[in-house]
Amino acid sequence: MVRVKNWFIKTINSTLGQKMIMSLTGLFLISFLVIHLTGNLMLFKSDDGASFNAYAHFMSTSSFIKLAEIILVLGFGLHIYTSWRLSRYNKQVRPQNYVYSRPDINTSWTARNMGFLGSMLLIFLLIHLYNFWFKYKFQADIPLVNNGDYKDLYLFVKTTFVEEWWISILYIVAMIFLGLHLAHGFESSLQTLGIQHKKYTPMLKRVGLLFAIIVPIGFAIMPFYFLGKWWVGD
Numbered sequence: 116m117v118r119v120k121n122w123f124i125k126t127i128n129s130t131l132g133q134k135m136i137m138s139l140t141g142l143f144l145i146s147f148l149v150i151h152l153t154g155n156l157m158l159f160k161s162d163d164g165a166s167f168n169a170y171a172h173f174m175s176t177s178s179f180i181k182l183a184e185i186i187l188v189l190g191f192g193l194h195i196y197t198s199w200r201l202s203r204y205n206k207q208v209r210p211q212n213y214v215y216s217r218p219d220i221n222t223s224w225t226a227r228n229m230g231f232l233g234s235m236l237l238i239f240l241l242i243h244l245y246n247f248w249f250k251y252k253f254q255a256d257i258p259l260v261n262n263g264d265y266k267d268l269y270l271f272v273k274t275t276f277v278e279e280w281w282i283s284i285l286y287i288v289a290m291i292f293l294g295l296h297l298a299h300g301f302e303s304s305l306q307t308l309g310i311q312h313k314k315y316t317p318m319l320k321r322v323g324l325l326f327a328i329i330v331p332i333g334f335a336i337m338p339f340y341f342l343g344k345w346w347v348g349d
């Protein structure tokens with residue numbers, strides 16, 4: 116038992132172990148993005164936000180979702196902490212002689228800037244949580260719907276995107292970062308997890324790339340949608 120414990124601790128502290136943690140938590144966060152995007156698609160339903168508000172109310176009151184949120188925070192935390200440990204390690208062991216080791220030639224811009232992209236996404240996430248999660252929970256002047264049952268989150272999202280237009284721009288730029296982060300993250304996860312199949316790996320890579328394009332576009336359309344509605348006077 117002690118041996119297994121020692122082996123486990125050694126593995127998760129090795130570079131490969133940490134890369135595996137990055138991959139697994141990354142894939143887990145990807146699954147969150149799918150759920151979040153699917154739920155947010157209700158913003159497009161032409162029912163003045165009734166479905167979206169009911170969905171948001173369910174999400175903020177269900178005990179199962181509360182448990183999922185704790186796991187989500189742990190997933191984000193582990194992903195961010197491990198990336199920090201890995202980048203600190205990489206800085207320590209990086210060869211000084213760039214004549215022989217030219218990362219600018221050997222790797223893509225995205226691969227070299229995953230830390231930067233991740234940090235930008237973290238800043239986006241903090242602003243996003245403050246804007247929609249924190250204010251929704253604690254701001255008192257949000258109108259109530261459904262006979263005063265819960266707050267009109269739909270109206271809140273709509274007015275935020277329209278009245279605070281810089282927030283819309285921030286979301287659109289952040290989604291470009293998200294796309295780049297996902298595109299490289301997915302490909303590098305396949306490599307780290309040793310998924311190498313002649314036929315299926317190229318297919319998985321294409322699926323990953325498609326995902327990295329579709330998901331950020333899906334999110335970015337939301338501020339565009341509300342700005343467009345406002346433009347035509349709706």
Ligand code: HEM
Pocket residue numbers: 151155171172174175184236240243244247248251268272286293334335337338
């Ligand atoms: C236009 C795009 C987006 C919109 C309109 C949006 C909307 C929202 C709203 C309204 C909430 C609060 C829901 C509640 O408390 O029940 C929320 C929570 C959250 N969002 Fe987003 N979101 C968007 C994009 C993103 C992206 C790209 C990420 C991750 C990179 C993200 C991560 C989160 C997280 C972690 C939470 C808190 C967890 C939760 O309450 O489910 N969101 N979002």
